Every structure is written in structure tokens, then in C-alpha cells.
Amino acid sequence: MDYELKIVGAEIVDGSGRERYRGDVAVKDRRVVALGKAPGRASVTIDAGGLVVSPGFVDIHTHYDAQVMWDRMLSISPWHGVTTAVIGNCGFGVAPTRPEHRSLITRTLEKVEGMSVEALDAGLGADWPFQTFPEYLDAIEKRGIAINLGVLVGHTPVRFWVMGEAATERTATPEEIARMKAIVRQAIDAGAIGFATSKASTHIGYGGRPVPSRVADLAEIKALAGALGEAGRGIMQATIGKELFLDEFVEIFRATGRPITWTALLAGLSFGVGDHLQQLARSEAIAAEGLKIAPQVTPRPLNFEYQFKAPFPFEPLSLFKSVSAADTGGKARIYADPEFRRAFAERMLTKGAPAFRATFAKTVIGQYAPEPELEERLLFDVARERGVQPTCLALDMALRTRLEARFRMPVANHEESEVAPLLKSACTVIGLSDAGAHASQLCDACLPTYLLGHWVRGKAAFSLEEGVRMLTSRPAEVFGLVDRGRLRLGAPADLVVFDPATIGASKLRRVHDFPAGADRLVSDATGVEAVVVNGTVIRRRDVDAVDLLGSLPGTVLRGGRAAA
16 A cells, blocks of 8 residues: 555645645655645545545643543543643643652642542552653653643642642742752653743642642742753743733743743633733733743633532632631531621622622522522522522532532633634634643533634634634644644644534533543534544544554654654
């Protein structure tokens, strides 16, 4: 055979933004060897008449750091055409981790990323196959993965490695900072594509403590980012907070010369200075100066489905500090306390931040077993009918179900007229799918198919060529993934074959397929005909097309590229 795979009769959209053209794509030895015309025979041929073939989608903001140890397919990202993902975002991760610190890591991930600690413990096992960051990359490669991974080294595990539990309590000494910087440099030399950190007020760890990176001062963050500058490679990813935003990013960029991307520029929500329009204007001015500082944006509304046993949207409030530190029984006692209820009602109904109160007013009852007829109704409407305060009704529903009742609140990006300018800006990059995190609370791993179905086909806000570029070459360029994101001769054959007339993402559904029977929300893809990673078809017509116990084609992109 001349080729291992040939896709015939497709509309080729190459990821550059250039106009599509009709032709064939042929693959041999994991790479694209023919484009447009591909005479000869292939072991596998896909008839793509009426379909589009594009580069595989690149998801730069995921949290599969633990899941990769039990789910080699990295589901559900490949369902939606993702062939390359970046993990380690927001400064979180599972490496480096000393054996005695494993519970610190899993309890932190449980709190801040909405992961079940039972699932983490069952999935990771009692004896993790790594301690250091280089060993972690080796462990991923040894297990095998279906898609490609770029890995950021996270500030939180690095801080735990050096400081233990004190990492959540104090700033580091100069000697500790030097040790952390050496670990970051070791990670970069081993293949990390960058360093990630967070100062976000929402990032609250176990026992109501701030995650370790939030305790670090700017001097520490600059020093660790300095390891990238000294190595001359790598990107810094940061989740913003009051002490780490655009002024600080400019300072760090000028000191290191390394690109920075931050999470996230969202319509209707600001954890930094100014509203989203002011942040966008400042970001565009920074980009015009030639500084590579790219805000991450998302095309999806940010909806959180939460339970009061894990009240993630409210934990930044000082009122919830005692809640965050309490176990389930302690939380129930707090929720029943009249003084807490009075303060909660005051904060959410009359005196709190207007934007937060406005989003709370849009809360929907997601799941309530005692009265299922209330599900998908607005909390405020039901409260009005019953003559009670919405906050008290929510707490009563939580207590009646042992904190199992679910509520859904739009946190940001729910006004599409405000989202469009963020997506269209030349300085932004599509990110924040959070795939693998908040699994029981949201699912935005379907971001690529949603963008193409909703914003490209449904709203005609972008051409198909531009939509594909936003999902492929643009994120690859920002993150230094040098051999991904373009469909061209000699490039690794990461491909998606899809129907532009039907591509999209389904409504969310809840499944219980994580270790220990833990639940998660998933979205099914429509219109995705085939997903190809390094020349191997891994998905065909919504079904995995590889042996889940056999060899898989994904690779760790050390330093942003596959090994030669």
C-alpha cells in the first residue's frame, strides 16, 4: 500500500485561516504525505464527500493531570475532535509529589477543581508510579495516551514538595524559592512546556485554606518564571487575582522575555481590575506594544452546577470561610444557623456585589429528589410562590437532601453580545474548557464542537476557516506547540473529519463512570466523523476505534514537540 490512511473528497481547512479547497489527505508513518492529490492505495480509506478535514483541535486549558493515570483515552476530549491537550493549568497537578504529601494534593484537587477524592484515590492507587516531574512524564509515556499532551509544571505541587503544609500558610524563604526554581528548571529541561500559577480568590483548598500558590508573593512568582527565561523556552500560565494581573504580567514578561497567558477574560465577571471591556482594551494595548500576553476566552456560558456540600461559587465570600473548613455535618449545622441565614440573605439579596447578586438571581434548581417537578425551574420563582427568601429555600432544599440537592448558576459569559468581542479580538486565545475538572459541576470539554456549531454555523459570527484557526493554529502558536495546529505536508497527522452542517455539542448528561463510581457531566458530539492522532484513527462515528488495552498513538509533547 502507498499509504496507511487516505481521506478522499474532503473540503480541506488547513488551520491557517486560508480559504478551504477540495482534495485528498494521505498519511504514512504518522505524518501527512499528500495534500490535494493523493494517487495510490491506502490500507484505510475514509470517504469524506460533503465533509471537512482539518487539523485536530488543540485544547490549552484542561485538568487531566490525575485522570490520565486511569483514563488513557482522556475522555471526553477526543469525542469533540481534540487531538492535543495541555494539562497542569492554574498551577495544579499531581507532580512533583512526595509520598507523604499525596493526600495534600488529592484533598486540594477535591476542593479547588471539584474532583472526588474517592475517585482520585481509587484512580491513582496507593502507590503512585512517580514522585518527581520527570518521572511523571515518563509514567504517562509508559502507560500510553490516545491524544497528545503538553504538560505545565504547577506552582502548587512544587510548593508542597519544598514546604509541606507550610505552603498554605506563609511566604517562602530565599532558600526555599531557590529550591523551587531548581525544580521548575528541572521540569522544563525534562519537557514541561511551561510553568503555571494562580492567585484566584476562588482557589480555596482543603480545610478552607488558600491553595499554596496564593500564599506566594510576587518575588517568588517572578523567580520561578525566571527559570523559563534562563532556559529560553516555555510559557507562563496564570489564573488572575488582585495581586497578579496585567501590571504584574508586564513586569514578569519584561524580566523573563517569555510569553504569558492568563485565565480568564469573561463577560460579566472580573477577578482583576476593571470590567471585561476595560481588560480587553488594556490587553489589546499590551499586545500592540509587542508583549506576548494573551488572555484566554471561551465561547460557552460558564454555568456551575453545585451542591451545598461543595459550594464552589460562594467560597470566595468571607461568610463561607467556616463552611469551607467544615465537614458535611459541620456544613449542615452552619446552614441551619439563623445568623448565617440572615447574613447569606443579606449578601445575596441586598448588599452583595451587584453582578454576583444578578447571577444568583438566575439560579436554576438542577436536581431535587423530594420534588422533581421543581427541577429546571428558577429558584427565585419557586421562592416567590412559597413566600420565602430564595437563600433560605436553597438551604432548606440542601438540608432536606443531606446536601445532595443540585443548583445551577450562570457565573459569566451568559450575554452573547458581550462575548463576541472577546472572541473576535486578535489578542485573545480560546481556552478554559477545564476538561477533567469540576466534573460533577460543569462540562465544557465540548468547547470545540460548540464553537463550530453555535458561533460558526448558528450565528455566522466567524467563517468556518476562522473558527478552525481559533481551535488549531492559534492556541498551538500561543503555547509553543511547534508541530501541531496546521494541516501541511510533513506535519504530524492529527486530523478531524466533520460535517459542518451538523457539528455541535449535545446537552449535558450525568454518568457514573469515574473510579469509585463517582459521577461526572458529559456532552456528546454530533457531526464528528473521525478523529485521527499521529496517523491512527482513534474515534470513528462516535465510537472509540482503538484497543483500549493496546498501544495508543498519543505522545507527550516535550518542550512543545514530539520526539524526533
